[in-house]
Amino acid sequence: MINKIQCLLACLGFAFSLSAQPILMTRSGQISFFSQTPMENIDAVNNEVTSMLNIGTGEIVYAVLVKSFRFQKALMEEHFNENYMESDKFPKSTFTGKITNLTAIDLSKEGKYSITVEGELTIHGVTKVISVPGELVVSGGKVRALASFTVKVADYNIEIPSLVADKIAKTIEIKINCQYVPKV
Amino acid sequence: MNAQKYAWIGFLVLIASKTFSQDDLMKMLENETKDAKPEYATATFKSTRLINGHSIENLAGGVLDFRISHRFGYINSGGYEFFGLDNATTRIGVDYGLTRWWMVGVGRSSFEKQFDGFTKFKLLRQSKGAKKTPVTVSLVSSMIYKSLKFDNPDRTNYQTSNMAFANQLLIARKFSERFSLQLMPSMVHYNLVPRESDPNDILAVGIGGRVKLSKRVSLNAEYYYQLPGYKFENTYNSLAIGFDIETGGHVFQLHFTNSTGMTERTFIAETTGDFFAGDVRFGFNISRVFTIKDPRK
Numbered sequence: 001m002i003n004k005i006q007c008l009l010a011c012l013g014f015a016f017s018l019s020a021q022p023i024l025m026t027r028s029g030q031i032s033f034f035s036q037t038p039m040e041n042i043d044a045v046n047n048e049v050t051s052m053l054n055i056g057t058g059e060i061v062y063a064v065l066v067k068s069f070r071f072q073k074a075l076m077e078e079h080f081n082e083n084y085m086e087s088d089k090f091p092k093s094t095f096t097g098k099i100t101n102l103t104a105i106d107l108s109k110e111g112k113y114s115i116t117v118e119g120e121l122t123i124h125g126v127t128k129v130i131s132v133p134g135e136l137v138v139s140g141g142k143v144r145a146l147a148s149f150t151v152k153v154a155d156y157n158i159e160i161p162s163l164v165a166d167k168i169a170k171t172i173e174i175k176i177n178c179q180y181v182p183k184v
Numbered sequence: 185m186n187a188q189k190y191a192w193i194g195f196l197v198l199i200a201s202k203t204f205s206q207d208d209l210m211k212m213l214e215n216e217t218k219d220a221k222p223e224y225a226t227a228t229f230k231s232t233r234l235i236n237g238h239s240i241e242n243l244a245g246g247v248l249d250f251r252i253s254h255r256f257g258y259i260n261s262g263g264y265e266f267f268g269l270d271n272a273t274t275r276i277g278v279d280y281g282l283t284r285w286w287m288v289g290v291g292r293s294s295f296e297k298q299f300d301g302f303t304k305f306k307l308l309r310q311s312k313g314a315k316k317t318p319v320t321v322s323l324v325s326s327m328i329y330k331s332l333k334f335d336n337p338d339r340t341n342y343q344t345s346n347m348a349f350a351n352q353l354l355i356a357r358k359f360s361e362r363f364s365l366q367l368m369p370s371m372v373h374y375n376l377v378p379r380e381s382d383p384n385d386i387l388a389v390g391i392g393g394r395v396k397l398s399k400r401v402s403l404n405a406e407y408y409y410q411l412p413g414y415k416f417e418n419t420y421n422s423l424a425i426g427f428d429i430e431t432g433g434h435v436f437q438l439h440f441t442n443s444t445g446m447t448e449r450t451f452i453a454e455t456t457g458d459f460f461a462g463d464v465r466f467g468f469n470i471s472r473v474f475t476i477k478d479p480r481k
Contacts, residue, residue: 023209027217045480050217052209061210063217067226073475074244075433082227083399088361091223096210164432183216 022182024053024143029178031064035169042076042168044069053143053180058102060117060145062095084158085124093123105136112137117147123156134176147176222315228358229366231435231471232279232287232304234392235406235424236443236451237368240322240356242306243281246477251277251291253446255467258457268465275446280476293446300447302326310358322354328447345376350448352390365393370408372449378416386453387414388421400430404439408452415453422451423459426467437469 029049035042048068053060066087071077081087097119099105105113118131134147150171153160160168229239232249243249257271265271277291277300285306292299308321330346349372356366368390377384392406408422426439442459443451446469457463 023212025213025216027220048221050213050220052213052216054209059209061213063210063213065223067223070480072478072480074247074479075473075475078227086361094210096207 022055024055024180025183026051026178026180029062029145029176031062031177032175033069034173034175036173037167037169040167042071044071044077044080046070049178051145051178051180052183053145055102055107055143058099060095060097060099060119062093064093066091066093084160090123090125093121095119095121099136100131107136107138107143110139121151123151124158126156128155141182143180145176145178145180149174220314222311222317223313225310225312225320225358228310228320228356228364229394229404230402230428230430231437231469233437233469233471234366234394235404235426235437235439235469236422236441236446237370237390237392237406237408237448238302238304238322238324238352238354239366239392240306240320240354242285242287242304242322243279243473244479245281245283246475246479247281248474248476249279249281249289250472250474251275251279251469253277253467253469255295255441255444255446256465258463258465259440260462260464273444273446291447293450295445295450297331298328298445298447298450299331300326300328310356319355319357322356324350324352324354324448326350326448328449342376347375348449349373350452352448362396363393365391367391368408370448370452372453374449374453382416383414385414386416387411388452390452394428397427402428404428404437410453418456419453420455420458420463422455424467433473435469435471437471439467440464441467 027050028047029051030045030047031049032043032045046064046069049062049064051060051062066085067081069080071080097117100116100118105115113136115134115136116131117134120127121130132147132149134145137144137146150173152171154170229241231239232241232243233239253275255273257265257268259267261268273293273295275291275293277289279287279289281287288303290301302324304322304324306320306322308317308319310320311317328348328350334341350370352368352370354366354368356364358364370388370390372386374384388408388410390406390408392404394402394404396402404426406424410421420442422441422443424439424441424443426437429436442457442463442465443455445451445454
């Protein structure tokens with residue numbers, strides 16, 4: 001009798017301890033993207049990226065407000081939102097995924113760790129599964145996530161009219177740089 | 185057997201809590217960051233002008249806008265006048281955004297050789313989310329100086345007689361991605377009026393809007409209703425209908441209107457053509473923006 005209850009409590013306890021793992025968060029993460037063509041280079045930065053990282057399970061999520069990307073030219077920013085990303089229809093881009101090699105890393109020790117993140121990236125209302133290499137830098141009690149990868153514009157139903165086809169690259173370089181602190 | 189059953193239950197609880205936290209993390213993020221900042225309405229109109237008059241749009245800080253406008257003669261003036269194209273008035277102007285909410289501009293029109301200058305402030309921005317504001321409100325203040333030589337040089341003439349001042353409150357709402365509406369209560373003050381019976385202050389209420397037909401083309405309309413008793417004799421209300429076409433750095437505004445002038449005093453108070461009697465003219469505005477100062481530096 002005691003055995004069954006003990007067994008159940010142990011399992012529940014184990015389950016709850018998992019969901020009580022520390023969650024790290026940022027509200028000012030940075031994502032930038034770069035389009036390079038012989039005609040024109042376009043780059044934009046978003047310094048208001050929100051993200052959460054569960055260092056117990058390796059789950060990582062991002063929510064990015066598209067209108068918070070800042071361009072050098074205001075008109076470029078307006079066209080980005082009005083004509084390409086249709087930000088009124090799709091205000092946020094999101095990523096939900098997981099660090100696949102978490103067991104190989106000990107995040108309690110300072111240092112740089114190579115990671116692979118796999119998950120679903122949703123841009124302009126289209127979701128695609130991606131797998132991306134990155135780096136976690138642990139120092140001073142904070143964790144910084146760095147990544148650099150490319151996406152194809154056409155994959156996310158973003159239309160580039162032929163008039164400007166040679167000013168916008170078909171493949172865009174995206175860089176992530178987010179510093180996380182424990183969520184209070 | 186019993187221990188095994190409980191082990192299975194424990195295992196299932198374990199799995200359940202694990203999958204629960206996967207979607208839960210995204211929901212947790214959304215809850216934490218919900219309504220952190222208000223979402224402001226952007227691009228209510230494609231240009232800083234609706235057609236003849238101003239829209240609530242401002243140029244971003246550090247941006248220069250070069251504008252050329254033409255109004256031709258009446259289309260019903262016949263083939264000999266090439267349907268009005270032979271008879272054109274022009275305005276060239278330059279606008280500059282000092283900050284996100286303050287822009288200034290100057291211009292010179294061939295009609296009555298007018299010089300004009302204006303300052304426009306964006307007072308309130310339409311927003312939703314953390315802070316809800318239903319409309320965007322701007323204030324435009326302009327001065328128009330007619331530099332024609334005096335009709336009668338022998339009497340005492342004052343340069344200030346050539347001046348008029350226009351003040352407008354612009355109230356606009358972006359109802360949806362496709363539809364925006366704007367109200368323009370306006371007042372034009374003339375230092376000198378043509379007849380003694382004419383008022384020095386012209387009061388009008390303008391209404392205008394746009395319907396977006398595609399990503400880069402919109403249909404605009406603008407109408408200024410002069411309040412009876414506060415208008416010059418033999419003038420009509422200004423009506424304009426046209427298209428905005430946006431390409432890269434240019435916005436082309438092509439329209440039909442009964443007004444000749446492109447300054448507030450001229451189109452609000454001095455329109456002499458009756459739109460519905462066929463006194464319609466073709467006109468266009470071309471706008472080209474240049475970024476002078478990088479906003480990120």
